[in-house]
Amino acid sequence: MEQLITFAGNNGMLSAVWVALVVMIIVTTIKMKMSPIKQISTQDLTFLMNREEGIALDIRKEKEFKAGHILDAINLPNEKITKNGFASLEKYKDKPIIVVCAAGMSAVQIAGNLFKGGFTRVSVLKGGMNSWTGAGLPVAK
Incomplete structure (x- = not known):
């Protein structure tokens, strides 16, 4: 000491x-x-999508999305979000929305904006697509 x-x-x-x-x-x-936005695992994401009709919102660039994404994910890149807001997601307002980025870092800000916009069931995939592919889970191209 x-x-x-x-x-x-x-x-x-x-x-x-x-x-x-x-x-x-x-x-x-x-x-x-203390945040209302939780980081969830790949298993939790699968559960939310299969059992509660959750939506995987992939915010990566379109090129990255086309190279490989979670099955049935919706692509809404950061550029489109800043221009149009979340108007295209209004029909999913009451469903679980899991925001997915490349490594799980930039998704937190978008998830916060979704929560402020009235989307109550927003989560972030911990580790992003890197954790999804690292776990050997299937991707669509």
């Missing part, structure tokens, strides 16, 4: 960065736990 205090005293900037990173990780974790 004494060595840790000495190190922190001698390396103030490095210690401050370390503390900032720890705080950011804690804040991010708390935000994710």
